[in-house]
Amino acid sequence: MRSLGKRSIAELDTQGFRANGKPLHLNWRIARRQGLYLAVARDITLYKERQEALEQVSSQLQQSQKMEAVGQLTGGLAHDFNNLLTVITGSLDMLEKRIAQGKYEELSRFVGFARNASERAASLTHRLLAYSRRQPLANSVVNLAMLVQDMRELISRTLTPRIELEVLPPEHAVLCFCDAHQLENAILNLCINARDAMPHGGRLTIEISQTHIESTQDSAILGPGQYAVFRVTDTGTGMPQSVIARAFDPFFTTKPLGSGTGLGLSMVYGFAQQSSGDARIESVMGQGTTVSLFLPLSHDQAITTGVSEPAELGRDLQVDNVSILVVDDEAAIRDLIGEALEEVGYQVTKAGTAAQALQELEQAPDTVLLITDIVLPAGMNGDELAVAALAIRPTLKVLFISGFVGNTVPAIALKSGQTELLQKPFAVNALKSMIQRLLAKG
Structure with missing residues (x-):
């Protein structure tokens, strides 16, 4: 009735059942003429059944295409990563053998093989993230x-x-x-x-x-x-x-x-x-x-023409009594970062979860830098940890490290001016350089 107040003909579909219990789909067209309502019903049951069959076939086709794409993706990933892992594990085996034999002059060659393969693996994951539009952009x-x-x-x-x-x-x-x-x-x-x-x-x-x-x-x-x-x-x-x-x-x-x-x-x-x-x-x-x-297109005149590497990359600057908290659910990553930073004089505390990290911050008021993964277990992620940590200690610097940011690039990283993001995998020198720049701010 409301529809007929706006237009001359109202149209609607109804679904019911025939006397034999089978479904009945009707398309109604209703008009009002001189106080009378004229209705015409058309049986569209066969059309609906064909449409549902077509949608079902289309859905099956889409699912098949999706599985084909997934199969192609995983097959390509397995092929490329297995090649790269073969180079890395083979190089480690040869390093172990040459060290046992005392042939130290050959070590750098196998280190080079492993480093090259790991860089190619990193490039592969970055390309995948770019394809899936999950790569954080600067x-x-x-x-x-x-x-x-x-x-x-x-x-x-x-x-x-x-x-x-x-x-x-x-x-x-x-x-x-x-x-x-x-x-x-x-x-x-x-x-x-x-x-x-x-x-x-x-x-x-x-x-x-x-x-x-x-x-x-x-x-x-x-x-x-x-x-x-x-x-x-x-x-x-x-x-x-x-x-x-x-x-x-x-x-x-x-x-x-x-x-x-x-x-x-x-x-x-x-x-x-x-x-x-x-x-x-x-x-x-x-x-x-x-x-x-x-x-x-941009109409802003503040131009960045190219990309350059930091000049201080690769240089170890000795520091004394600068306290850093490292948070990552992977123990090996915590240990590697901790050892690399302690080597140049940083005081390092480590935690595996956000809750442990907040406890460490309470017990160590002299901590000046938080290094945290974004994806953390036990309910609180790295972004939320950083917000809580900055509420406790507003002058704290934060360095996010992550292999997968997803759709949640840390919001505070874009507005606080005291945070940075370093993508995994990263070289130790790149980590040290980023820490130096971050601590130098302000």
């Missing part, structure tokens, strides 16, 4: 043309001599808001893929521009607004539509076994999505491929 305003100019020599070294590099800069500065580190990784991945698509040489073109998306009709993913566009075009072999449809899938690769992880484009896609942007592929067989990266 966003800043980046000038795309300046960033590419800084990377030009590095890009040239990755190409073969038969590939010509062409950079088409914009007429005016194009600034985007994103993580400069991750953008550099994405650009390098796109250039390496373009190189591999041109085994006999060709031209790689990098073009920077900007565009305006009017509405969601122009793009199903990008919202209305201004976007910086970064395009990498090659004159290589191109890709068929069947490959383009799966190009962003993790561990999907057309390269020979052992020639690539299949995570390059998936990392680029994940980074773009996490940065509120998008990545698209256009390709013609035999003519080449263009990958376009869309990133939110």
Whole structure:
């Protein structure tokens, strides 16, 4: 009745049962004419049954595709990580053997093998996090043309001599808001893929521009607004539509076994999505491929052009009587961090849970730095621990260490000015350098 007050015809579906007990679905259309109500009912039972059958088949298909993706992901992970673990465990075995034999001159070679493999494993997990959009980003305003100019020599070294590099800069500065580190990784991945698509040489073109998306009709993913566009075009072999449809899938690769992880484009896609942007592929067989990266445009003038490593990295600065509390549920990590810091003079206390950490803080009022994992057992995570610890001791510095931040990048890390985030796995020198910078603040 309310509906007929707003429109001339009301429509609704009802469900009941036939005399034989089978379901009956009716579609009703009702109109009011001169004080009378006219109703027409249409039997849509067969249509509903077919629709339910279609939805069931569609759900089964989606589940099958999901399981195929999971199988591909876990298979690729197992393959790559087993290779890396073989290098690490083999190197440790050889180190143990050479130490027993007294052949110390060969130790550095096996240490190098193990370190290289662990760095590749770290890179693999970071790419997975970028694909799943769980990688914590340090966003800043980046000038795309300046960033590419800084990377030009590095890009040239990755190409073969038969590939010509062409950079088409914009007429005016194009600034985007994103993580400069991750953008550099994405650009390098796109250039390496373009190189591999041109085994006999060709031209790689990098073009920077900007565009305006009017509405969601122009793009199903990008919202209305201004976007910086970064395009990498090659004159290589191109890709068929069947490959383009799966190009962003993790561990999907057309390269020979052992020639690539299949995570390059998936990392680029994940980074773009996490940065509120998008990545698209256009390709013609035999003519080449263009990958376009869309990133939110920025009008801020505070520019970060590149990424540099801290100059003091790798130097041990001796300290005296600076108290640090280390919190991690993994005892080996607590012990390794503790030994590395005690070696240069820090006073270290260790705890396995947030509750133990708060007890230690109460008993050690001279603690100046809390180092904590974000994912902790027993109900309170590292972010909540930091909030409680800062309530007790407002001048405390906090260093978060985590291998998986998820969707909860510590909120206080972004606003308190006395916290930092260091991702696992990390080198001991990187940890010491971060501690030095954090303690020097304020």
